[in-house]
Amino acid sequence: MATFFSTFSTPNPLRSKSILHHHHHQLTVKCSAAASPPLPPPVQTFWKWLSDEKVVSSKSPAKPGTVAEGLGLVAQRDIARNEVVLEIPKKFWINPDTVSGSEIGRVCDGLKPWISVALFLIREKLRGEDDNSPWRSYIEILPEFTDSTIFWSEEELSEIEGTQLLSTTLSVKEYVKNEFQQVQDQVILPNKQLFPFSVTLKDFIWAFGILRSRAFSRLRGQNLVLIPLADLINHSPSITTEDYAYEIKGAGLFSRDQIFSLRSPIPVKAGQQVLIQYDTNKSNAELALDYGFIESTPDRNTYTLTLQISNSDPFFDDKLDIAEANGTKEVQYFDITLGRPLPPKMLPYLRLVALGGTDAFLLESIFRNAVWDHLEQPVSRDNEEVICQVVRSACQSALSSYRTNIEEDEKLKGENIKPRLEIAVGIRAGEKKVLQQIDGIFEEMEMELNEYEYYQERRLRDLGLVGEQGDIIFWEPK
Numbered sequence: 001m002a003t004f005f006s007t008f009s010t011p012n013p014l015r016s017k018s019i020l021h022h023h024h025h026q027l028t029v030k031c032s033a034a035a036s037p038p039l040p041p042p043v044q045t046f047w048k049w050l051s052d053e054k055v056v057s058s059k060s061p062a063k064p065g066t067v068a069e070g071l072g073l074v075a076q077r078d079i080a081r082n083e084v085v086l087e088i089p090k091k092f093w094i095n096p097d098t099v100s101g102s103e104i105g106r107v108c109d110g111l112k113p114w115i116s117v118a119l120f121l122i123r124e125k126l127r128g129e130d131d132n133s134p135w136r137s138y139i140e141i142l143p144e145f146t147d148s149t150i151f152w153s154e155e156e157l158s159e160i161e162g163t164q165l166l167s168t169t170l171s172v173k174e175y176v177k178n179e180f181q182q183v184q185d186q187v188i189l190p191n192k193q194l195f196p197f198s199v200t201l202k203d204f205i206w207a208f209g210i211l212r213s214r215a216f217s218r219l220r221g222q223n224l225v226l227i228p229l230a231d232l233i234n235h236s237p238s239i240t241t242e243d244y245a246y247e248i249k250g251a252g253l254f255s256r257d258q259i260f261s262l263r264s265p266i267p268v269k270a271g272q273q274v275l276i277q278y279d280t281n282k283s284n285a286e287l288a289l290d291y292g293f294i295e296s297t298p299d300r301n302t303y304t305l306t307l308q309i310s311n312s313d314p315f316f317d318d319k320l321d322i323a324e325a326n327g328t329k330e331v332q333y334f335d336i337t338l339g340r341p342l343p344p345k346m347l348p349y350l351r352l353v354a355l356g357g358t359d360a361f362l363l364e365s366i367f368r369n370a371v372w373d374h375l376e377q378p379v380s381r382d383n384e385e386v387i388c389q390v391v392r393s394a395c396q397s398a399l400s401s402y403r404t405n406i407e408e409d410e411k412l413k414g415e416n417i418k419p420r421l422e423i424a425v426g427i428r429a430g431e432k433k434v435l436q437q438i439d440g441i442f443e444e445m446e447m448e449l450n451e452y453e454y455y456q457e458r459r460l461r462d463l464g465l466v467g468e469q470g471d472i473i474f475w476e477p478k
């Protein structure tokens with residue numbers, strides 16, 4: 001954890017005005033509770049609201065605090081492993097049901113869940129101080145932005161030129177923009193009395209960013225839910241348990257209510273921050289997009305290869321049939337992870353896509369049941385050579401579209417740089433390493449082309465026609 005915090009030595013993301021000038025105490029995380037800086041006023045208001053509502057008390061094991069990652073949950077006393085840190089009753093959650101039951105419920109009917117919650121958040125945010133919304137104090141502590149790439153300026157984005165993360169970020173923003181335009185025309189503008197303020201794309205991106213970075217998912221019956229207070233929990237790369245630290249459960253023996261319960265996956269000393277592992281399965285690109293941080297763990301680096309059976313392939317129908325019978329599609333994505341073997345279906349799929357010429361007989365229907373087994377091994381020298389060439393040239397062309405090379409990235413990593421640049425450098429170095437790894441695998445295969453046993457030889461051997469030494473046994477009379 002120590003190494004982790006030292007890498008995030010920059011100011012907190014900007015929050016609602018009042019926290020803006022709050023001092024940044026990076027070391028609080030490791031200091032004792034006594035040294036905690038006073039809470040920013042909006043956070044105090046938020047805590048008071050939760051106390052008045054009896055959700056928390058002075059005995060609560062953890063409290064909001066200002067930490068290196070913005071706000072976080074700080075232990076008020078020693079907390080044991082698996083001890084419950086907080087419990088939030090359903091009444092305080094914000095999910096699509098909350099929106100349905102609210103003033104805008106009737107106009108949000110039929111909207112995508114995230115869009116209705118986004119509208120709810122934006123409305124609560126823009127309603128103005130005089131409105132006595134119960135959610136006011138929660139909305140006030142939400143950050144204005146994170147370091148997610150959806151909030152990066154053009155200049156910051158230029159640092160990830162050539163990366164898959166850049167294209168993902170741009171398509172996500174395009175998607176959000178289209179959804180905004182629709183909801184603006186169909187819901188916001190026609191209901192001036194409910195939305196008596198102008199809502200901008202920026203507001204919508206803010207809400208999207210809030211949901212991506214704080215909504216809990218994979219919970220019993222809850223796929224999109226904001227849990228005030230619980231969503232102050234930050235992520236630690238050094239917690240690697242796969243078990244989720246949170247769950248929804250019954251509020252008690254005599255209650256039909258549900259509560260959200262958060263446990264600490266590790267023991268925490270008083271004054272330290274309670275942390276969880278957000279998701280062991282997310283790649284650095286996903287972490288950067290969702291939360292605005294990355295990890296230095298090698299296997300968070302991935303590259304997605306998109307392979308496709310071409311519509312102009314003379315064997316398109318047969319190939320698609322075979323692909324689908326084996327759990328792959330016309331357009332198939334393969335996520336390649338640094339330091340891990342290729343996904344098992346990638347080579348068979350590649351061989352299938354490249355199959356042609358004299359190998360095409362394998363596509364005939366009598367082979368249909370066995371063809372995938374055959375594709376698991378090299379089919380022919382030509383076929384194997386084609387897949388090596390295609391993959392290697394794709395890797396090399398991808399590698400040439402980055403502005404920097406790995407050495408330049410590595411050098412920057414050692415320097416004291418801003419968090420967004422650090423994310424950019426980590427992402428582009430990671431992608432390049434994966435591409436080099438893929439290229440290396442196929443380079444090695446290319447060098448072995450003469451050593452492989454191909455379909456025809458295997459077939460002959462299976463038929464007992466190849467001798468021990470690999471020489472083909474001929475029938476010619478001696």
Ligand SMILES: C[S@@+](CC[C@H](N)C(=O)[O-])C[C@H]1O[C@@H](n2cnc3c(N)ncnc32)[C@H](O)[C@@H]1O
Pocket residue numbers: 008069070071072141142143146147213214231232233234235236237290291292293
């Ligand atoms: C669920 S919120 C946690 C509360 C948040 N720190 C706040 O101030 O409201 C997730 C966000 O916290 C920040 N965060 C959490 N863990 C982090 C980490 N390990 N490094 C950097 N930022 C982190 C990121 O901005 C992320 O999008």
